Amino acid sequence: MVTCSRDKNSDLFFAALGGLGQFGVITRARIRLEPAPKRVRWVRLAYSDIAMFTKDQEFLISNQASEAGFNYVEGQVQLNRSFIEGPKSTPFFSTTDLSRLAGLALRTDSAAIYYIEGAMYYNEDATISVDQKMEALLDQLNFEPGFVFAKDATYVQFLDRVREEESALRSAGVWEVPHPWLNLFIPRSRILDFDAGVFKGLLRDANPAGIILMYPMNKDRWDDRMTAMTPTADEDVFYAVSLLWSALSADDVEQLERANKSVLDLCAKTGMECKQYLPHHTSQEGWQQHFGAKWGKVAELKAKYDPQTILSRGHKIFPSRAAADGVATA
Numbered sequence: 001m002v003t004c005s006r007d008k009n010s011d012l013f014f015a016a017l018g019g020l021g022q023f024g025v026i027t028r029a030r031i032r033l034e035p036a037p038k039r040v041r042w043v044r045l046a047y048s049d050i051a052m053f054t055k056d057q058e059f060l061i062s063n064q065a066s067e068a069g070f071n072y073v074e075g076q077v078q079l080n081r082s083f084i085e086g087p088k089s090t091p092f093f094s095t096t097d098l099s100r101l102a103g104l105a106l107r108t109d110s111a112a113i114y115y116i117e118g119a120m121y122y123n124e125d126a127t128i129s130v131d132q133k134m135e136a137l138l139d140q141l142n143f144e145p146g147f148v149f150a151k152d153a154t155y156v157q158f159l160d161r162v163r164e165e166e167s168a169l170r171s172a173g174v175w176e177v178p179h180p181w182l183n184l185f186i187p188r189s190r191i192l193d194f195d196a197g198v199f200k201g202l203l204r205d206a207n208p209a210g211i212i213l214m215y216p217m218n219k220d221r222w223d224d225r226m227t228a229m230t231p232t233a234d235e236d237v238f239y240a241v242s243l244l245w246s247a248l249s250a251d252d253v254e255q256l257e258r259a260n261k262s263v264l265d266l267c268a269k270t271g272m273e274c275k276q277y278l279p280h281h282t283s284q285e286g287w288q289q290h291f292g293a294k295w296g297k298v299a300e301l302k303a304k305y306d307p308q309t310i311l312s313r314g315h316k317i318f319p320s321r322a323a324a325d326g327v328a329t330a
């Protein structure tokens with residue numbers, strides 16, 4: 001049993017962050033709490049122009065916006081085809097909302113519609129009302145005029161929002177299915193290329209079931225001592241793009257596997273450094289490439305904290321010693 005923190009055994013502490021189970025089993029964690037807000041004003045803002053969408057997202061996560069801005073910023077991409085073939089309503093969007101959005105896609109001839117998802121936390125006793133604060137913020141943004149969709153929720157309802165999505169998927173019978181997900185981190189300087197190549201290229205006429213997340217993050221919130229990898233480009237911001245597919249049939253699995261691969265191939269071919277988050281590589285070479293300059297450090301920490309390579313062998317990051325010695329393993 002080892003206790004580690006930012007200051008104590010800090011190499012193990014950081015190694016375990018994004019460590020893919022390689023360095024130990026966490027049996028206890030202490031997490032600092034803070035008072036929770038009571039309520040949340042929760043909005044989605046629609047864009048047809050990727051450049052405006054990313055510009056506003058980056059503004060919203062910058063220091064400039066932080067005081068008067070959202071407490072939470074994410075984003076989604078909805079492919080054109082899904083307006084026709086996808087669900088006619090979702091826990092967030094009503095049927096009317098979705099048909100307005102389909103109209104927007106058609107009018108702007110967009111292969112995709114982009115949503116900024118923002119949440120503003122508040123307490124009912126706030127001196128400046130959340131409505132005023134929201135209005136002032138929305139004034140600074142460039143979403144399609146009139147395309148604001150707002151909800152008001154308790155803080156707990158907001159935190160638990162995925163459950164509602166889950167119930168909707170369960171009742172449609174599409175929850176207990178394979179999820180061939182691909183999560184990527186992409187340098188900010190290449191995000192428009194990625195959009196052009198993937199959403200307006202590879203997936204242009206596709207309509208896989210599932211959702212696509214897309215939002216920027218500030219690199220300085222990620223400590224380089226962590227095992228989790230971010231793009232190595234020397235830029236303050238990078239994007240997370242998550243293709244969260246559901247495969248509804250065996251054919252779908254194959255098709256998504258191919259889509260998966262063609263996205264990764266496109267990244268390689270065009271020199272976009274798309275780092276997988278929650279990565280999957282089938283060989284040690286793949287992992288060495290993934291960790292890049294950090295590989296030596298990762299191997300060193302592995303030798304220190306799991307010298308017998310007992311933990312999480314399934315990832316195939318380190319060959320099992322026992323197997324190499326010809327010892328039968330359970």
Ligand SMILES: *[C@@H]1O[C@H](CO)[C@@H](O)[C@H](O)[C@H]1NC(C)=O
Binds near residue numbers: 081105106109
């Ligand atoms: C979006 O879908 C509609 C309906 O299928 C189609 O007419 C339109 O050409 C598509 N737009 C783009 C940019 O692909």
Ligand SMILES: *[C@@H]1O[C@H](CO)[C@@H](O)[C@H](O)[C@H]1NC(C)=O
Binds near residue numbers: 179183258
């Ligand atoms: C899609 O790619 C990710 C990342 O390589 C992988 O984890 C997942 O298993 C792939 N899914 C399929 C069905 O290929």
